[in-house]
Amino acid sequence: xxxxxxxxxRTEEILNAFEKCVARFGVEGSTLEKIAEEAGLRRSLLxxxxxxxxxxxxxxxxxxxxxxxxxxxxxxxxxxxxxxxxIIDYLFYEEGDLTAQVSQALMVAAPEHENIRKQLTxxxxxxxxxxxxxxxxxxxxxxxxxxxxxxxxxxxxxxNAVSFNVLDDMENMKAASKAAALKLLQTLDKx
Amino acid sequence: xxxxxxxxxRTEEILNAFEKCVARFGVEGSTLEKIAEEAGLRRSLLxxxxxxxxxxxxxxxxxxxxxxxxxxxxxxxxxxxxxxxxIIDYLFYEEGDLTAQVSQALMVAAPEHENIRKQLTxxxxxxxxxxxxxxxxxxxxxxxxxxxxxxxxxxxxxxNAVSFNVLDDMENMKAASKAAALKLLQTLDKx
DNA sequence: TATTAAATTGTCAATATTGACAATTTATGG
DNA sequence: CCATAAATTGTCAATATTGACAATTTAATA
Numbered sequence: 001x002x003x004x005x006x007x008x009x010r011t012e013e014i015l016n017a018f019e020k021c022v023a024r025f026g027v028e029g030s031t032l033e034k035i036a037e038e039a040g041l042r043r044s045l046l047x048x049x050x051x052x053x054x055x056x057x058x059x060x061x062x063x064x065x066x067x068x069x070x071x072x073x074x075x076x077x078x079x080x081x082x083x084x085x086x087i088i089d090y091l092f093y094e095e096g097d098l099t100a101q102v103s104q105a106l107m108v109a110a111p112e113h114e115n116i117r118k119q120l121t122x123x124x125x126x127x128x129x130x131x132x133x134x135x136x137x138x139x140x141x142x143x144x145x146x147x148x149x150x151x152x153x154x155x156x157x158x159x160n161a162v163s164f165n166v167l168d169d170m171e172n173m174k175a176a177s178k179a180a181a182l183k184l185l186q187t188l189d190k191x
Numbered sequence: 192x193x194x195x196x197x198x199x200x201r202t203e204e205i206l207n208a209f210e211k212c213v214a215r216f217g218v219e220g221s222t223l224e225k226i227a228e229e230a231g232l233r234r235s236l237l238x239x240x241x242x243x244x245x246x247x248x249x250x251x252x253x254x255x256x257x258x259x260x261x262x263x264x265x266x267x268x269x270x271x272x273x274x275x276x277x278i279i280d281y282l283f284y285e286e287g288d289l290t291a292q293v294s295q296a297l298m299v300a301a302p303e304h305e306n307i308r309k310q311l312t313x314x315x316x317x318x319x320x321x322x323x324x325x326x327x328x329x330x331x332x333x334x335x336x337x338x339x340x341x342x343x344x345x346x347x348x349x350x351n352a353v354s355f356n357v358l359d360d361m362e363n364m365k366a367a368s369k370a371a372a373l374k375l376l377q378t379l380d381k382x
Numbered sequence: 383t384a385t386t387a388a389a390t391t392g393t394c395a396a397t398a399t400t401g402a403c404a405a406t407t408t409a410t411g412g
Numbered sequence: 413c414c415a416t417a418a419a420t421t422g423t424c425a426a427t428a429t430t431g432a433c434a435a436t437t438t439a440a441t442a
Contacts (some may be wrong), residue, residue, distance in 0.1 A: 151367075152364055163350075173315070
């Protein structure tokens with residue numbers, strides 16, 4: 001017998017706005033006012049629905065990691081025994097620039113935010129393990145070392161390639177990066 | 192017949208402090224007060240020697256790019272006809288974490304700072320060209336495409352590996368990254 | 383329609399940050 | 413010592429940012 005709650009909806013809107021701001025201004029550059037404006041809400045509503053600045057950051061990183069974990073699961077499932085080309089195609093599929101820029105901004109904020117640093121560290125290691133497992137399924141004869149090495153290399157090329165999104169006219173570099181990832185992966189062929 | 196000028200010295204000190212802050216707090220998180228405190232100077236001196244906030248940022252990126260260009264020249268000269276292992280060793284030599292974190296923070300600031308974005312874009316392309324040339328000297332028979340691809344891949348692995356510095360306990364990943372770069376480079380062997 | 387819980391708006395003070403510039407101190411050459 | 417140019421300190425106002433909370437409005441339902 002009361003007004004219906006829009007808490008979930010608003011929370012999503014706020015965090016979406018926060019992400020957009022983080023991509024443009026970084027974590028420290030995202031003032032509550034900017035976030036509110038981006039969300040089309042009053043600043044007081046950020047506080048009402050989520051909390052103060054620190055709690056907003058916690059909510060952001062929590063949702064980001066949650067989604068990244070989900071994406072990783074999807075990746076792991078989709079790529080069981082996929083071909084090398086398929087794997088690279090999947091990985092380098094344009095997922096909308098936001099994620100990459102947010103990830104980079106969070107990295108920059110990591111030194112001062114214990115919470116962010118821990119979560120990103122765990123995620124990075126998880127991602128590595130997942131990718132290594134995927135590769136292992138395709139190349140069962142490859143040595144553990146080689147699997148680790150190639151996995152780390154692909155991950156590096158991939159993460160760096162998406163970071164090109166903030167620069168101008170990097171299409172060539174992105175294409176070359178993708179080709180490099182495939183080439184590295186194919187070093188596992190001959191064993 | 193006047194007091195000797197310390198302008199150059201102070202300017203260096205200020206920009207050093209700015210870099211440290213940028214590595215910790217990002218560009219937008221580096222307030223003039225924090226920079227001044229890090230430099231052990233009054234905030235008014237930042238203004239006196241360099242200027243307002245925007246001018247400080249311009250000075251920072253200018254010096255950063257200048258140094259990066261110099262490093263790149265050194266790299267190009269040092270690695271003329273070096274062995275693959277030498278090249279990778281040189282590239283992955285620990286140069287003091289600062290540079291990497293500053294670079295990443297500048298990337299995050301790029302969307303909102305035309306100046307930063309342009310300069311980083313140019314530098315990234317230059318770096319790619321230099322590395323490609325170095326590889327070409329060692330592998331004169333490799334195709335242009337393959338040189339580009341391997342160069343982009345190594346660059347990606349390298350840049351991403353240094354970004355691990357902000358996370359915890361990433362020694363394994365860094366080592367694997369280095370090995371991956373070498374492995375990728377060696378794909379140019381057989382041609 | 384009256385009630386009720388939630389959404390939304392509005393306001394205020396405390397603090398942080400920046401820009402601008404005056405005032406003072408200091409080290410050197412003459 | 414004196415004049416001078418530079419360094420350094422100090423201060424002030426304007427603006428930005430945040431935290432906190434009161435006041436109001438709105439939509440469902442009994």
